[in-house]
Amino acid sequence: MEGTTQMRILVVNVNTTESMTAGIGEQARRVAAPGTEIVALTPRFGAESVEGNLESYLAAVAVMDRVLSYDQPYDAVIQAGYGEHGREGLQELLDVPVVDITEAAASTAMYLGHRYSVVTTLDRAVPLIEDRLLLAGLDRRCASVRSSGMAVLELESEPERAVDAIVAEAEAAVRDDHAEVIVLGCGGMAELEATVRERTGVPVVDGVAAAVTVAESLVRLGLSTSKVRTYAPARPKKMTGWPITR
Amino acid sequence: MEGTTQMRILVVNVNTTESMTAGIGEQARRVAAPGTEIVALTPRFGAESVEGNLESYLAAVAVMDRVLSYDQPYDAVIQAGYGEHGREGLQELLDVPVVDITEAAASTAMYLGHRYSVVTTLDRAVPLIEDRLLLAGLDRRCASVRSSGMAVLELESEPERAVDAIVAEAEAAVRDDHAEVIVLGCGGMAELEATVRERTGVPVVDGVAAAVTVAESLVRLGLSTSKVRTYAPARPKKMTGWPITR
Amino acid sequence: MEGTTQMRILVVNVNTTESMTAGIGEQARRVAAPGTEIVALTPRFGAESVEGNLESYLAAVAVMDRVLSYDQPYDAVIQAGYGEHGREGLQELLDVPVVDITEAAASTAMYLGHRYSVVTTLDRAVPLIEDRLLLAGLDRRCASVRSSGMAVLELESEPERAVDAIVAEAEAAVRDDHAEVIVLGCGGMAELEATVRERTGVPVVDGVAAAVTVAESLVRLGLSTSKVRTYAPARPKKMTGWPITR
Amino acid sequence: MEGTTQMRILVVNVNTTESMTAGIGEQARRVAAPGTEIVALTPRFGAESVEGNLESYLAAVAVMDRVLSYDQPYDAVIQAGYGEHGREGLQELLDVPVVDITEAAASTAMYLGHRYSVVTTLDRAVPLIEDRLLLAGLDRRCASVRSSGMAVLELESEPERAVDAIVAEAEAAVRDDHAEVIVLGCGGMAELEATVRERTGVPVVDGVAAAVTVAESLVRLGLSTSKVRTYAPARPKKMTGWPITR
Amino acid sequence: MEGTTQMRILVVNVNTTESMTAGIGEQARRVAAPGTEIVALTPRFGAESVEGNLESYLAAVAVMDRVLSYDQPYDAVIQAGYGEHGREGLQELLDVPVVDITEAAASTAMYLGHRYSVVTTLDRAVPLIEDRLLLAGLDRRCASVRSSGMAVLELESEPERAVDAIVAEAEAAVRDDHAEVIVLGCGGMAELEATVRERTGVPVVDGVAAAVTVAESLVRLGLSTSKVRTYAPARPKKMTGWPITR
């Protein structure tokens, strides 16, 4: 048996809203093991909330940019946007493990039931999440991706309405789609976990929490991204205007 | 029967190398119908060649940025990087049709044989292309994605070695993977089409050429991206640092 | 830039109803480029409307038979029946490109939205269309195939009822199946395109129109069916009673 | 326990070669139960051997035509061409069960091992077989479809060379593709079953034999084609030139 | 033509309820050919009805145990539980063919319609059946697996309520899921076949009946489980406590 592993994990918000970064950081800390330091980072450019493709691609670049400008050592990086692009770029850029909350949540949910459903924010986010799960090879046991109709920032500003909407969709997923587990499909839904669990009676997985445990596990196991092919470091070449911020 | 449709198509390179943009523009013009004006654009930032995830995500943003700064009217946009990210962001941003050369080439190849193979540049590009074809739902009839081992810029600097390498992989695809059609998996391979065809005896599809015909067809049919869900315009919100260049 | 390509395209109806052939020919001409001559052909035997497997296999043979008896030069052939068998036989028989409207429509729709739905005639046609999309590798992004309940010949005889029925299914596809694009699943629906578009607010793709643009594109690109394996010319052998008509 | 069921099964060759029809009939009789009368039929038009799409579509129609002109009662129909089109047309046309040897063989093989491979005649037949297995939903446990390089009529004229070629491919399938069962992919390979079995040490399934047992089973179970949707009888309509022969 | 094949088939119940074994035996005999002797066996341990994973794994072992203690010769074994584990163990253990009623029913249904649905007992059995069909590679043409809400033992004790419940689900499957064939998803539903057929108008397949015909067919064809890889006999090794009963 070993002593507690000391590590620092960067948890990077995909949007520029500091209060959301703070919330994500708190959720991460609630779950983190002793010895794990959580550093929550906010991208320096991009959208105040990420709810579509344009914003997602911008976030992919902004997250890489933000991590590059963090000059202390760290042991892992979590990208804390549900259904967003970018994890592959981080894996190429970095030597430390990279965990995307979309995959951590789905992967964790798959240990808990035959099928899982994701409940997310706006309907327009649903196809983005479906595509990320498809790419990750985690789609087959996904019963459905449903939307609560709440915008990302409304999760913070109208938490009661958010809970009701999310619970309604979760119940529909269990009743109609045969989901046995619910995944909260937005980095900003973290605090709703217990309430949704109580009201639906099924396990509820929050991506930030799941990602923290996955990142800690990878670090403890001494595992990181393979560099033999897809995520080998970028070949040296002329780059213009990169990183975006100095 | 109608008169020739007048239209302008933007063909956007994914890398910052002007000579490659020029070559892409020439290939596009060779194929374009009378009445079609081709405007070839170079992103203002990014990598001199795009061969990996980081560079691809950067290109996705740089291409959107470049198109936004083009202030003349246009009827369609072609993203001219094989296997790169970004088409979905353009579809959200724009009202005109958007065509990615990866999909135009695969889709066109599927009219010509039971299975097609893609021959691309470096081996590291292969998984990126596989993923884009998977997302596009065009993967099932893809026999294989093979790499010639040539870097993107070497296509320009060492054309003879490039042709030999590409032909060797094309022949292997036909012989071993049962491909009946070859797709050239790089925007910079356009000029090699005829030679590869002669030496392999199978149809060879270049993505830029195919994309021009697809874009022209969509314009002529009066069809453009649906705005009802996935590609609806981004919701109004606070954006920081976007567009990247003024 | 080149001058307008001169070409002749045969557009072959799958049923024996001359008025439908005429309508298909008109739709094709509305879309065709200057320089494209459309020749609409009617099979010499078969069913007055093709709505099932027996009729479809008969049509496959009748279309090949009709093309073989056309003794002027031509540059491409379009098979204008939605969801019908036969395209593979034509590809084997001919050296010029062959385009099936089922595939042209689906393929075109896939440039316009995350998912597309097909609205066809009778319910019994639905599985035939599903099977052809599966074979073509274009099924994964098909949200659904719905039927309007109208028989093929009723499209001509009761156009108003047809439009209402088709629009109702299209709306259901968008609302319930998350389709973002509608494909008109019958060669005889061509004239309904604009009305369905107006009433549903989504792009609507007609197969005959799409196929004309695809065929023109293939001819302009100098591409045709690969002859190395699946569609190699039939080996010389004793044939009895073929072609069916002299 | 019941007495032996009396039944008559039509076994229809897909090609016009009488000696092959005779061989197919003999194979069927070797397997048939007491009480089963086998009637082997030859289509009245078509190709002397079916090895490609054109020939296959012609066979689909010729087989339907031949069955329609058989005016004695019968209890089931077997279409005895491996990988050919047409079974769906027969199912629509007839009230009695219809069995295609491609599916009977694959289905039977799936009871005998984790994966099966098909060994067929010419390489050009491979994609046709793959497509029929895909349509039938029997493809996933198919390890491979291999070709012996023998033409259909060479099976009769050069049986020793045929056996050697088939055994070589069967051995490769077991060794390289992990097949545990071999399916003979041609109606004319029936007599080679025992030899291939001896030389490879794995179960070998002949389609004609398998189809006879399946057809007998369906008749004994009182099961036949569902008429509620896909295979409902064709709607009454004007047909021209059908049946092809009187 | 041959004389009737003499054979003995063991039909092994998965649960310990003798009256159900008797019913299964009767159903098997109703279908069996002259010359086929049916021996119905009851496992010596396990659950009185198998409706979940624990019970299913126990049944897998109990069925193997029961067959090992049957000391007369036999020609084939049928495992008569719908959606249960174990067939692979029997295939490894035995030299004679092994048929699982789940697969026999699905496979038989696939000859009769474009899609089939299974109607089973409790809702909790649905995912078990879905998984077995997935493993068997027979899932793609399965429109749905529905539950009647009846427990296995209630089929015997409340047959009228059972029929009504099963018919209701079968009708929903045809109407809403586009099933064209119904499979009875429980070994104990055999006697309901005719009634369900009458009331729904579609073919209904009982697994025990289908499995008897499949087993007889394999024996007549001289086919049995391949021993080259997956189902090779277990390597000699130290076993503790096996067989479970002497």
Next chain:
Amino acid sequence: MEGTTQMRILVVNVNTTESMTAGIGEQARRVAAPGTEIVALTPRFGAESVEGNLESYLAAVAVMDRVLSYDQPYDAVIQAGYGEHGREGLQELLDVPVVDITEAAASTAMYLGHRYSVVTTLDRAVPLIEDRLLLAGLDRRCASVRSSGMAVLELESEPERAVDAIVAEAEAAVRDDHAEVIVLGCGGMAELEATVRERTGVPVVDGVAAAVTVAESLVRLGLSTSKVRTYAPARPKKMTGWPITR
């Protein structure tokens, strides 16, 4: 941040070989967090090594039996056999999380590279592993499952030959199958992790280690198996001879 979670995890061997149980226990302890007590258990009946279906089904029951007879409290259970049956039975039986090393390893590997390969013991184990990955929905990014040709017990008795054989297959997987991560496909391979890593240059995932981190994560997150459908507790009923051992 919280204090170290105290928990007890049962790690159950699938075979009856005590020295292997000890090795599994040591590997688990090497990875376990402070506060995690590992209890390694050996089934009371079954095979000395599990390498096939019969042995696997027996192990499924023996593992459930062993856990039921452990009468101290525990927080999670790990089934430590690669590619074996049984996890679903444990999930039904228990309220605490259950982790199968097959899934933990595959799932972990998927964070580290585009594709992973499994290297296991005997060739006959390969299809069992393929089937478990298919059921788990973790198969799509599995490049291949390869066998080293070593029997389970030979890993202990001939460790040098084992390492060489495993490394050879791992290298082939990276070179030929484009795997970027290797999963050790046997509970008994744990100690070889570092060596295989050094010699291949890719990340190597051991299932026991991965499973410990997953189990700890689930306990810390307060997540366990959903009881709403598939894994609801078994209904009360008459059981005979269960548990097997008192």
